[in-house]
Amino acid sequence: MAMTSDSEDRRAAAKEATGWLIALREEPDDGALRARFDAWLVASPANQTAWSETRHVDELIGRARPALGAHAQPTPVDLGSARRRWRPRRLAVAAAAFAIAACVLLVFTPGILLWFQAAHTTSTAELRLLRLEDGSVVQLGPASAIDMTFVPAERRVRLLKGEAFFEVVRDAARPFIVESGDVRTTVLGTSFEVRLSSEGTDVAVRSGLVRVAVDGPGPPVSEQLAAGDRLRIGSVGQVERSRGAPDEAAAWLQGQIVARDRSVADIVDELGRYHRGTILIADDTLARERVTGVYNLADPRAALRAVASAHGATVREITPWLTVFSRN
Incomplete structure (x- = not known):
């Protein structure tokens, strides 16, 4: 108290x-x-x-x-x-x-209109397990939101914000589709993660096969991913494909961030889901620098300081609502 x-x-x-x-x-x-x-x-x-x-x-x-x-x-x-x-x-x-x-x-009140659109939401540092009517399971990450439409022909989920891990019950007559902005991930039965950030959409597969399509203004994209595959679709349409251990998908469920050549801004954005208030990166150059490492989500502030230290930066709590990440 x-x-x-x-x-x-x-x-x-x-x-x-x-x-x-x-x-x-x-x-x-x-x-x-x-x-x-x-x-x-x-x-x-x-x-x-x-x-x-x-x-x-x-x-x-x-x-x-x-x-x-x-x-x-x-x-x-x-x-x-x-x-x-x-x-x-x-x-x-x-x-x-x-x-x-x-x-x-x-x-x-970030994204207050978004929360009115959502069927399920989580707050800072909150994880939520959802059991869907078809037996599939969604594990919703912190500061995240989804909407769902289930009809006889298909099962459709919209990731409006944040991240979610899906364990989908197979139904060949009723594909399971996850939309995140312009990115559409379609599966029959598999387990995979979708994460939406300011830098784009990440899809990572733990088991089974998924197909990822992009409906944006750029060239059409259609990629099939297997266990261990990861696809990043950038905010301006660039596509990067990589591989890792299958259990790196949704590592946050095990209390970790596993970063492979991600930007400082992207890592700070993910840590921000476990941190009340706003984390401001004061330097655009610093925000674009690359990060590789494993960070413990049990102590997000320590993880933030570890990222800062590796880049010669400091973390300062200016007010209870504002933390500044900078080299000053």
Whole structure:
């Protein structure tokens, strides 16, 4: 119970610190406001930590702002000298409030429309076993979502987010189809994994045969995979085929990530399914670097630090909802 209380206190302090940042920026010369803020700040160590973290995030945002370039600058309009004195500050405060609100929506309600489409979902670090009406089994990975349509002619599952491992009961008259974006995986009876990420779709086979087809705008793709085969269809249609041990498919069911020449961004995305909040990779070059290794999902933070260490990077928890992965 103490851990829950500490977490709630930290979240409350972080929310209050954000409010103080906006208020002080809007009214920097208000002595009474400053006095109330000072009293809040010394009231608890949690408040002091939250304020320090909030200021740090504000500085990160400030350093990123020049990258927006000239297109982000407002067009000057002469509305009188008095209005010119206060309008830029009001705009900055409004922009800060909007950014904070957007972050809250990003962290606490990601893909909210997607969850309305789904028949089954999981939350962070949650695994769920589903027994389907035909006797097949779906093991749904964390932060994942699927929808299903079973009719006499076929069994169809849509992977909307995340990853799932399928153990399919054979029925020659009723193929089992998994759709993930433009990728369609068709089987009669087999066990295989499908994983959907920002970089594309991965299909890995543990037993039996599957056929993978791509219906996207690029050249048509049709590949047959056997046990140990893995196919990656990138977000822009590139196809990579590889082989590994059959039990590497859905290694997360054994509490592991088995990475073979995957990008840092891809590994961080998978670890993020076990981590509350957002993990931000601050460097695009770092995000594209390659990773090979085995990581223990029992301690996702340690796994994240191991990936960072191998690439000369560090992991910093800026707030309870934001972790930054960077070389700075």
